Amino acid sequence: MKSILALLALLIALPVSAAQLTLELDHASKTWQTADLLKHPDVQTVQIIDDVSYKRTMTYRAVPLAVLLPGLEPKSHLQAVALDGFAAELAAAPLLEQKGARAWLAVEDPAQPWPALAEGKPSAGPFYLVWTNPQAGHISPEQWPFQISGIKQLKTVAERFPALLPDPKLAANDPINQGFGLFQKNCLACHRLNGAGDAQVGPDLNIPYNPTEYFGGDFLKRYIRDPQSLRHWPQAKMPAFATSVLPDNELELLVGYLKHMASRKQQP
Incomplete structure (x- = not known):
């Protein structure tokens, strides 16, 4: 002993x-x-x-x-x-x-x-x-x-995960495609969408429901800005995205991409 x-x-x-x-x-x-x-x-x-x-x-x-x-x-x-x-x-x-x-x-x-x-x-x-x-x-x-x-x-995210892509008819500089770029930079490390992605931390952001479908008004933007202000629990991992990191115009583009993808659901 x-x-x-x-x-x-x-x-x-x-x-x-x-x-x-x-x-x-x-x-x-x-x-x-x-x-x-x-x-x-x-x-x-x-x-x-x-x-x-x-x-x-x-x-x-x-x-x-x-x-x-x-x-x-x-x-x-x-x-x-x-x-x-x-x-x-x-x-x-x-x-x-x-x-x-x-x-x-x-x-x-x-x-x-x-x-x-x-x-x-x-x-x-x-x-x-x-x-x-x-x-x-x-x-x-x-x-x-x-x-x-x-x-x-x-390979790039778009090449590896076509289920993340917005409508291909959109121009390369369309706000939705700009939002897709911001999604890759800020969200894909933790979240999948349509089952696509390598992350294993956060929930899928389109299946079964897209957050734009259940966050009313400006609550989704408020949640991204400060998750703990809307849902507070000790083990939460999502960081707050301040305006210095994600300016208001970019937050608008990001939410625009998510809203667009709500109509492009693909089951994993």
């Missing part, structure tokens, strides 16, 4: 374990170990003001994400997959920027673990996509995936 208790005490005392990150690009694949990233020649200490996940200023050891994506073209499309099923769809162009809003892969050091995201929850590690100067690039909360296990290059 004493030996079992001693082993349990040892396990509890152990620091956060090292992890590995898998990068899968069309032209190359690589698996990075925590230790290798922490010793990377481009690793730096970065300070993140008003961190999206921790809601305060945080300091990380981080590598510019662009240096981990050699040969990737700005027109490419990536997906960051988290341990909990969150699947962030990421256009490559912002990730490759060297100035303005800049993407960094923050690496959790097992010897200096990050704090828990909330009581009873793990940290944002082992890997977390953070941004310096995010306001310069209009970066949304969904572009800050944490607990990342891998990043892979994929």
